[in-house]
Amino acid sequence: MTLKELSDLLGLSPTTVSRALNGYPEVSEATRKKVAAAARAHGYAPNTRARALATGRAMAIGHVIPISAKHEMVNPIFADFTAGAGEVYSRNGYDMLMSVVSDDDEEQAYRSFATKRNVDGLIIHAPSLNDQRIPFLNDLGLPYVVHGRSSNATAPYAWVDVNxxxxxxxxxxxxxxxxxxxxxxxxxxxxxxxxxxxxxxxxxxxxxxxxxxxxxxxxxxxxxxxxxxxxxxxxxxxxxxxxxxxxxxxxxxxxxxxxxxxxxxxxxxxxxxxxxxxxxxxxxxxxxxxxxxxxxSSVREAGRRAAQMLIDIINGKDSPTELLLEAELTLGMSTGPARRD
Amino acid sequence: MTLKELSDLLGLSPTTVSRALNGYPEVSEATRKKVAAAARAHGYAPNTRARALATGRAMAIGHVIPISAKHEMVNPIFADFTAGAGEVYSRNGYDMLMSVVSDDDEEQAYRSFATKRNVDGLIIHAPSLNDQRIPFLNDLGLPYVVHGRSSNATAPYAWVDVNxxxxxxxxxxxxxxxxxxxxxxxxxxxxxxxxxxxxxxxxxxxxxxxxxxxxxxxxxxxxxxxxxxxxxxxxxxxxxxxxxxxxxxxxxxxxxxxxxxxxxxxxxxxxxxxxxxxxxxxxxxxxxxxxxxxxxSSVREAGRRAAQMLIDIINGKDSPTELLLEAELTLGMSTGPARRD
DNA sequence: CGAACTTCCCAAAGCGCTTTGAATGCCTCA
DNA sequence: TGAGGCATTCAAAGCGCTTTGGGAAGTTCG
Missing domain, CATH: 3.40.50.2300 (Response regulator)
Structure with missing residues (x-):
C-alpha cells in the first residue's frame, strides 16, 4: 500500500493525504479523520526510505560496536546500554542502526555512516584518553554523543558519563x-x-x-x-x-x-x-x-540519557550537552574490617 | 557529494557513473578506472536512502530485541549473537537495524518493519514452543530466520538451532x-x-x-x-x-x-x-x-550462520534453510564422582 | 561499400514520499 | 457588488539513485 494507492482510494490527492497523516493544519478535521481511518484500515505506513529521501532525515541513529580485534571481545555492558537507548529511540520514532566493526576499521565505519547518509546521528562508545574520533567527527558534521569522556580532547563535544x-x-x-x-x-x-x-x-x-x-x-x-x-x-x-x-x-x-x-x-x-x-x-x-x-550506576539509564541528548541535538534544542552521573556506593557483603595478620 | 555532482565533475552522465561503480559491463575499463578513482578521491558513497528507494532493497536486516517486561531483562547472549551476525552483514554490505521493544508490542514491531519497508529480512530470537510470530511472519512475506526452533509450528520456516x-x-x-x-x-x-x-x-x-x-x-x-x-x-x-x-x-x-x-x-x-x-x-x-x-556451543557462530542463511534467502539462493549445530561437551573442574552420603 | 553488430554512453522515467506554489470556492465587509 | 481573506485542496517539482530504451560511434564481414 503506497500513498498514491491510498489517496486514489479516498479520492484525494497524495498531497492532502500526506498532510492529513503528518498533522499539518491545512486539512479539514473531517478529511483528516477519514484519512486516518483509511490508513489504519489498510495498514498503511509511509515507506521509510522514500520519506527519508524526501525529508533529508534518516530517522535513525548509528551505533558502532567495536570488537576488540585481539580478544574478539564484545563489551558486555553494550547490551544494556543499547536497551536503554533503544527505548528512547522507539519512543521518538527513531531506528537504531548497528554496525559491528573490528576496532581497526572503526573510523571507516563512521565515515561510511556520514557519506551514505543513513543516520542522523551517532553514539560513540568507550572513548580513550585521547580519542581521535572526536576531532574526526567534529569535522564530519554528523551530530554525536559520547558515552564517556576523553580527557585530552581539546574541542568541545557532547557526552554522558559517570563520575x-x-x-x-x-x-x-x-x-x-x-x-x-x-x-x-x-x-x-x-x-x-x-x-x-x-x-x-x-x-x-x-x-x-x-x-x-x-x-x-x-x-x-x-x-x-x-x-x-x-x-x-x-x-x-x-x-x-x-x-x-x-x-x-x-x-x-x-x-x-x-x-x-x-x-x-x-x-x-x-x-x-x-x-x-x-x-x-x-x-x-x-x-x-x-x-x-x-x-x-545503571548503564541502561546512561543509554537513555545519551539517546535523549542526541535526539535533542538533532532537533536543534539547546539543552545541556554534558551530563555527569554520580554512582552510588552500596554496601554489600564483600567488605569488612582489615584483619591483623 | 552526490552522483550528479560527481558525474558533472567527470563530464559523464550519472547513468555511466552509476554503472561504472556498480560493476555493470556496459562501461569501458578506462572509464571505470577514472570513475572509481574520482569516487575515492572525493569520498563519494551512494546515498543509501536514494539507492534503497530506487532498487526496492533496503540493504538492512531487522532484529527485534524483546525486553522481558516483568524483569526488565535483556538477554545476555544477545550481544554475542549480534556480533556474529554483524560480521556477516558488513561483509555483505548490509546494515543491522535494531528495535528494542517490550515483549508485549513485539508483533507491532514486526508489522512496522514490514509496512515501513526499511529492512529486507528479519532475525527472530527466543522462540517459544508455539510461537505466534511464525505464522504471522509467513503471512507478512518478509524473509526471516529463527534463532532456535518452535516445536509446535506447523508451517515450515528457516532456522538455526543448537541440538x-x-x-x-x-x-x-x-x-x-x-x-x-x-x-x-x-x-x-x-x-x-x-x-x-x-x-x-x-x-x-x-x-x-x-x-x-x-x-x-x-x-x-x-x-x-x-x-x-x-x-x-x-x-x-x-x-x-x-x-x-x-x-x-x-x-x-x-x-x-x-x-x-x-x-x-x-x-x-x-x-x-x-x-x-x-x-x-x-x-x-x-x-x-x-x-x-x-x-x-558458540552463540556468536550461530549468529554468523543465521545471518548468512538469511542473506542467502533474500538473494534467492536455494541453500538449506535448517541448520542444527551440535554442542560439544567439555570436561572441566566442576564434575566428579557422586559421594556416598 | 553498406548492412549488421558491438561498444560505450546518455536522456529520461520512476522509486514513494514531502513540500512549494497555485487554484478553487466561499465568506466577509466596505 | 466586488475586492480581499480564509479554508481546502491539488499539480508538479524534487530528494539521489537505478534502469530502461535508445543512439552514436566504431567494427566486422559478405
Missing part, C-alpha cells in the same frame, strides 16, 4: 576507613578514559591518607572473569598480599571471588572487595543484601 | 556415569522452546537408566545469577539434596557456585555441576582447564 573518579575515590576511602592499607586495583585497559579516571580516584584517596600507591598492586587489562581470577591468585600468593581489592567490573569481580574461594578464604572477612557495578540486567548484584559492596 | 536435547542428554548421561542419581535441573522459562528441549533431553537420559525424573528437582525461571544462587541454597538445604546440578546458563551457574561455596562445600567434589555455555566473549569458561564442565 568515575569520585566513585573510585569513595570506594577507596571506605576501604581505608575499614583499616585496609594494602589495596589492589584491578582496572580496565588504561588507554580507556574511564580506567584512567578510576585510577586517579583511587590514587587520590590513598594520597589523602598518606598511603603511597604501590604500582605492584595495580593492574589493567581486559575485564574478564578469567583475568580477575588469575590476578587474584597471583596477588594472594604474595607474602605481602593485599587485604582488599578494588575491581572495575562485576564480571571481573566474579573471577576474583572464585580466586579467593579456591584458596579457602572468605570474601568480606579475609579479603575485602569493592567492584564497579553497571547494574546489568542479567547480573543484578543480589536481591536483598547486595553480594558485593559496589559503586553502582 | 539442545542431545546436549542435555549427554550432560545427564555423564552425571549418571559418575554415579549421580539425584540430579537437579535449573532451566530457563519453560514456554521457551530451548528450555523444553533441554528438559526432554534430561528426562530421556534419566529414563534410559531407569531413574524416575523427580519434579521437585526441576526448576524453570529467568536465568540470573541470583536465581541460580537462591535455588541452590534451597536445594542443598534439603535432607535428600541432589549430588549434581544441571544448569541452563553460565550466568546461572555462577550463582550456583556461590551458593555451594557459601555452605562450605566444594564444587566438583561435594556437588557436581554441568552448565550450558554459550561461549560468551566476556565470559569464557576458563583458559586452560575449563572451570565448569559444560555443553558448549
Amino acid at each position: 568515575n573518579t569520585r566513585a573510585f575515590q569513595r570506594a577507596t576511602e571506605l576501604l581505608l576507613d575499614l583499616g585496609h592499607r594494602r589495596i589492589a586495583l584491578l582496572n580496565g585497559l588504561e588507554h580507556m578514559d574511564f580506567a584512567a579516571r578510576r585510577r586517579a580516584g583511587y590514587e587520590a584517596a590513598l594520597a589523602a591518607r598518606g598511603v603511597t600507591p604501590d604500582p605492584s598492586l595495580m593492574f589493567s587489562g581486559e575485564m574478564t572473569e578469567a583475568q580477575g581470577h588469575d590476578l587474584t591468585r597471583t596477588l594472594l600468593a604474595r607474602p605481602d598480599r593485599p587485604t582488599a581489592i578494588l575491581v572495575s567490573s562485576m564480571i571481573m569481580a566474579i573471577g576474583v571471588r572464585r580466586g579467593i574461594e579456591e584458596l579457602g578464604l572468605t570474601l568480606g572477612r579475609d579479603v575485602s572487595l569493592i567492584t564497579y557495578d553497571d547494574d546489568l540486567s542479567y547480573f543484578r548484584n543480589g536481591s536483598d543484601i547486595p553480594v558485593y559492596t559496589a559503586t553502582r | 539442545n536435547t542431545r546436549a542435555f542428554q549427554r550432560a545427564t548421561e555423564l552425571l549418571l556415569d559418575l554415579g549421580h542419581r539425584r540430579i537437579a535441573l535449573l532451566n530457563g522459562l519453560e514456554h521457551m522452546d530451548f528450555a523444553a528441549r533441554r528438559r526432554a533431553g534430561y528426562e530421556a537420559a534419566l529414563a534410559a537408566r531407569g531413574v524416575t525424573p523427580d519434579p521437585s528437582l526441576m526448576f524453570s525461571g529467568e536465568m540470573t545469577e541470583a536465581q541460580g544462587h537462591d535455588l541452590t541454597r534451597t536445594l542443598l538445604a534439603r535432607p535428600d539434596r541432589p549430588t549434581a546440578i544441571l544448569v541452563s546458563s553460565m550466568i546461572m551457574a555462577i550463582g550456583v557456585r556461590r551458593g555451594i561455596e557459601e555452605l562450605g562445600l566444594t564444587l566438583g567434589r561435594d556437588v557436581s555441576l554441568i552448565t550450558y555455555d554459550d561461549d560468551l566473549s566476556y565470559f569464557r569458561n576458563g583458559s586452560d582447564i575449563p572451570v565448569y564442565t559444560a555443553t558448549r
Whole structure:
C-alpha cells in the first residue's frame, strides 16, 4: 500500500493525504479523520526510505560496536546500554542502526555512516584518553554523543558519563576507613578514559591518607572473569598480599571471588572487595543484601540519557550537552574490617 | 557529494557513473578506472536512502530485541549473537537495524518493519514452543530466520538451532556415569522452546537408566545469577539434596557456585555441576582447564550462520534453510564422582 | 561499400514520499 | 457588488539513485 494507492482510494490527492497523516493544519478535521481511518484500515505506513529521501532525515541513529580485534571481545555492558537507548529511540520514532566493526576499521565505519547518509546521528562508545574520533567527527558534521569522556580532547563535544573518579575515590576511602592499607586495583585497559579516571580516584584517596600507591598492586587489562581470577591468585600468593581489592567490573569481580574461594578464604572477612557495578540486567548484584559492596550506576539509564541528548541535538534544542552521573556506593557483603595478620 | 555532482565533475552522465561503480559491463575499463578513482578521491558513497528507494532493497536486516517486561531483562547472549551476525552483514554490505521493544508490542514491531519497508529480512530470537510470530511472519512475506526452533509450528520456516536435547542428554548421561542419581535441573522459562528441549533431553537420559525424573528437582525461571544462587541454597538445604546440578546458563551457574561455596562445600567434589555455555566473549569458561564442565556451543557462530542463511534467502539462493549445530561437551573442574552420603 | 553488430554512453522515467506554489470556492465587509 | 481573506485542496517539482530504451560511434564481414 503506497500513498498514491491510498489517496486514489479516498479520492484525494497524495498531497492532502500526506498532510492529513503528518498533522499539518491545512486539512479539514473531517478529511483528516477519514484519512486516518483509511490508513489504519489498510495498514498503511509511509515507506521509510522514500520519506527519508524526501525529508533529508534518516530517522535513525548509528551505533558502532567495536570488537576488540585481539580478544574478539564484545563489551558486555553494550547490551544494556543499547536497551536503554533503544527505548528512547522507539519512543521518538527513531531506528537504531548497528554496525559491528573490528576496532581497526572503526573510523571507516563512521565515515561510511556520514557519506551514505543513513543516520542522523551517532553514539560513540568507550572513548580513550585521547580519542581521535572526536576531532574526526567534529569535522564530519554528523551530530554525536559520547558515552564517556576523553580527557585530552581539546574541542568541545557532547557526552554522558559517570563520575568515575569520585566513585573510585569513595570506594577507596571506605576501604581505608575499614583499616585496609594494602589495596589492589584491578582496572580496565588504561588507554580507556574511564580506567584512567578510576585510577586517579583511587590514587587520590590513598594520597589523602598518606598511603603511597604501590604500582605492584595495580593492574589493567581486559575485564574478564578469567583475568580477575588469575590476578587474584597471583596477588594472594604474595607474602605481602593485599587485604582488599578494588575491581572495575562485576564480571571481573566474579573471577576474583572464585580466586579467593579456591584458596579457602572468605570474601568480606579475609579479603575485602569493592567492584564497579553497571547494574546489568542479567547480573543484578543480589536481591536483598547486595553480594558485593559496589559503586553502582545503571548503564541502561546512561543509554537513555545519551539517546535523549542526541535526539535533542538533532532537533536543534539547546539543552545541556554534558551530563555527569554520580554512582552510588552500596554496601554489600564483600567488605569488612582489615584483619591483623 | 552526490552522483550528479560527481558525474558533472567527470563530464559523464550519472547513468555511466552509476554503472561504472556498480560493476555493470556496459562501461569501458578506462572509464571505470577514472570513475572509481574520482569516487575515492572525493569520498563519494551512494546515498543509501536514494539507492534503497530506487532498487526496492533496503540493504538492512531487522532484529527485534524483546525486553522481558516483568524483569526488565535483556538477554545476555544477545550481544554475542549480534556480533556474529554483524560480521556477516558488513561483509555483505548490509546494515543491522535494531528495535528494542517490550515483549508485549513485539508483533507491532514486526508489522512496522514490514509496512515501513526499511529492512529486507528479519532475525527472530527466543522462540517459544508455539510461537505466534511464525505464522504471522509467513503471512507478512518478509524473509526471516529463527534463532532456535518452535516445536509446535506447523508451517515450515528457516532456522538455526543448537541440538539442545542431545546436549542435555549427554550432560545427564555423564552425571549418571559418575554415579549421580539425584540430579537437579535449573532451566530457563519453560514456554521457551530451548528450555523444553533441554528438559526432554534430561528426562530421556534419566529414563534410559531407569531413574524416575523427580519434579521437585526441576526448576524453570529467568536465568540470573541470583536465581541460580537462591535455588541452590534451597536445594542443598534439603535432607535428600541432589549430588549434581544441571544448569541452563553460565550466568546461572555462577550463582550456583556461590551458593555451594557459601555452605562450605566444594564444587566438583561435594556437588557436581554441568552448565550450558554459550561461549560468551566476556565470559569464557576458563583458559586452560575449563572451570565448569559444560555443553558448549558458540552463540556468536550461530549468529554468523543465521545471518548468512538469511542473506542467502533474500538473494534467492536455494541453500538449506535448517541448520542444527551440535554442542560439544567439555570436561572441566566442576564434575566428579557422586559421594556416598 | 553498406548492412549488421558491438561498444560505450546518455536522456529520461520512476522509486514513494514531502513540500512549494497555485487554484478553487466561499465568506466577509466596505 | 466586488475586492480581499480564509479554508481546502491539488499539480508538479524534487530528494539521489537505478534502469530502461535508445543512439552514436566504431567494427566486422559478405
